[in-house]
Amino acid sequence: MGFEGADPGTVRPGGRTARVRSAVLQAAGDALAEHGFAHLDLADIARRAEVGKTTVYRRWGTVTSLVADLLLDMAEQSLPRTETGSLLGDLKANARLVQRTLADPRQGALFKAVIAAATCEAKTAEALHRFYDIRVKEWAPCVQQAVDRGEVPEGTDVHEVIRAVSAPLYYRLLTSSDCLDAAAADQAAEAAVAAARAGAYLRGDEGRA
Amino acid sequence: MGFEGADPGTVRPGGRTARVRSAVLQAAGDALAEHGFAHLDLADIARRAEVGKTTVYRRWGTVTSLVADLLLDMAEQSLPRTETGSLLGDLKANARLVQRTLADPRQGALFKAVIAAATCEAKTAEALHRFYDIRVKEWAPCVQQAVDRGEVPEGTDVHEVIRAVSAPLYYRLLTSSDCLDAAAADQAAEAAVAAARAGAYLRGDEGRA
DNA sequence: CCCATAACGGGACTCCAGTTTCGTTAATCA
DNA sequence: TGATTAACGAAACTGGAGTCCCGTTATGGG
Numbered sequence: 001m002g003f004e005g006a007d008p009g010t011v012r013p014g015g016r017t018a019r020v021r022s023a024v025l026q027a028a029g030d031a032l033a034e035h036g037f038a039h040l041d042l043a044d045i046a047r048r049a050e051v052g053k054t055t056v057y058r059r060w061g062t063v064t065s066l067v068a069d070l071l072l073d074m075a076e077q078s079l080p081r082t083e084t085g086s087l088l089g090d091l092k093a094n095a096r097l098v099q100r101t102l103a104d105p106r107q108g109a110l111f112k113a114v115i116a117a118a119t120c121e122a123k124t125a126e127a128l129h130r131f132y133d134i135r136v137k138e139w140a141p142c143v144q145q146a147v148d149r150g151e152v153p154e155g156t157d158v159h160e161v162i163r164a165v166s167a168p169l170y171y172r173l174l175t176s177s178d179c180l181d182a183a184a185a186d187q188a189a190e191a192a193v194a195a196a197r198a199g200a201y202l203r204g205d206e207g208r209a
Numbered sequence: 210m211g212f213e214g215a216d217p218g219t220v221r222p223g224g225r226t227a228r229v230r231s232a233v234l235q236a237a238g239d240a241l242a243e244h245g246f247a248h249l250d251l252a253d254i255a256r257r258a259e260v261g262k263t264t265v266y267r268r269w270g271t272v273t274s275l276v277a278d279l280l281l282d283m284a285e286q287s288l289p290r291t292e293t294g295s296l297l298g299d300l301k302a303n304a305r306l307v308q309r310t311l312a313d314p315r316q317g318a319l320f321k322a323v324i325a326a327a328t329c330e331a332k333t334a335e336a337l338h339r340f341y342d343i344r345v346k347e348w349a350p351c352v353q354q355a356v357d358r359g360e361v362p363e364g365t366d367v368h369e370v371i372r373a374v375s376a377p378l379y380y381r382l383l384t385s386s387d388c389l390d391a392a393a394a395d396q397a398a399e400a401a402v403a404a405a406r407a408g409a410y411l412r413g414d415e416g417r418a
Numbered sequence: 419c420c421c422a423t424a425a426c427g428g429g430a431c432t433c434c435a436g437t438t439t440c441g442t443t444a445a446t447c448a
Numbered sequence: 449t450g451a452t453t454a455a456c457g458a459a460a461c462t463g464g465a466g467t468c469c470c471g472t473t474a475t476g477g478g
Contacts, residue, residue: 015445054458058455115328118383132384133385160396164377167379176338187410195400224476225426264426420478428471431469434466435465443455443456444455444456445453447450
């Protein structure tokens with residue numbers, strides 16, 4: 001009697017278990033980037049990771065659940081942001097980073113696949129949301145600095161400004177066949193700055209026109 | 210001899226064939242909205258549509274291919290846009306329309322599923338891109354009118370302004386758990402107008418800051 | 419109205435994604 | 449360092465998604 005063991009991987013997370021996890025997550029990323037989310041099978045991932053397929057099924061069970069764990073892993077690896085001294089410079093740096101990531105064949109495909117997976121299961125969606133919350137929080141300070149400098153009105157929702165930079169890039173990635181170039185990134189940053197200056201992102205009551 | 214018949218449904222598209230197609234597309238929409246893109250099986254769709262599953266497999270074959278056809282169908286049904294006389298008014302109307310659609314449980318889930326499907330197959334992605342091209346083209350004239358009025362600088366990429374309205378709403382739908390309310394719609398419209406006025410969407414060379 | 423055949427539909431069949439079983443390896447603790 | 453057992457992995461198994469076969473329905477052309 002007593003408790004049935006908790007999920008596998010939680011009691012002895014060291015050594016082999018950790019090695020298996022990172023090998024599987026690596027393989028999952030590769031497979032997602034290659035085949036996309038739909039045509040994905042866990043046995044293939046197990047083969048790539050040189051791990052028994054039983055193990056993959058036992059620890060993750062479903063593709064979406066594996067993607068959720070992958071997102072947890074991705075959220076932990078954060079690139080430090082650059083600081084240029086001006087809001088436009090900082091946001092352009094951010095936009096270029098996003099643009100380069102999404103335009104990269106492997107990373108771009110991976111992000112598409114991860115977003116697709118998140119639309120299919122609440123738990124995976126939650127992991128994706130957490131991932132973006134972290135990224136947004138990392139970059140928000142540069143907008144706060146602009147507020148402090150007086151470049152942008154007091155009361156601006158700084159997180160929303162960061163999201164405004166990424167949004168058009170993701171929208172283009174998903175809904176159009178246009179290429180994601182540096183010009184698109186710069187445009188996204190410029191638009192966000194212009195809108196922020198005009199008070200479009202004032203928190204609480206909706207700003208004036 | 211001669212040609213093997215073209216794809217089923219093209220030679221005798223009337224009567225039964227058309228009835229089957231619309232029943233299946235309807236059922237596909239329901240199933241996508243309910244189960245999401247991942248846990249979808251064509252036999253279930255056939256059952257809902259009261260159609261033989263052989264038929265569904267013969268005419269569409271895969272889920273992504275069926276979604277591509279669904280998108281073709283969705284693209285044909287267009288709502289006429291409203292005209293308010295001001296750019297902000299028109300874009301707010303557009304933003305509210307998008308927001309209401311995405312916030313609606315069935316439609317929102319359907320759009321998520323359709324986007325997920327498009328990330329998995331080129332043909333489906335193309336259908337999705339065409340769908341959005343049509344929607345954008347439908348609304349672009351209101352921006353053009355604003356250019357003519359002098360509300361927005363000459364040389365503005367009018368399609369990009371329309372996309373700028375939708376982008377943050379889709380970005381929020383996919384990457385956050387925040388609710389999509391009317392305030393979000395208005396903010397999207399206001400930001401797009403502010404950025405457009407500031408010349409952030411000038412075509413060709415990247416605009417000034 | 420009638421014929422030729424496109425398209426549909428039921429049911430049997432296949433094949434592989436996902437499960438179960440049980441023996442092996444190695445992480446943790448004393 | 450050795451005992452305990454969590455976690456792994458090979459192989460056999462199973463259910464249902466997707467295919468195939470062939471008889472039936474009804475469209476479109478003459």
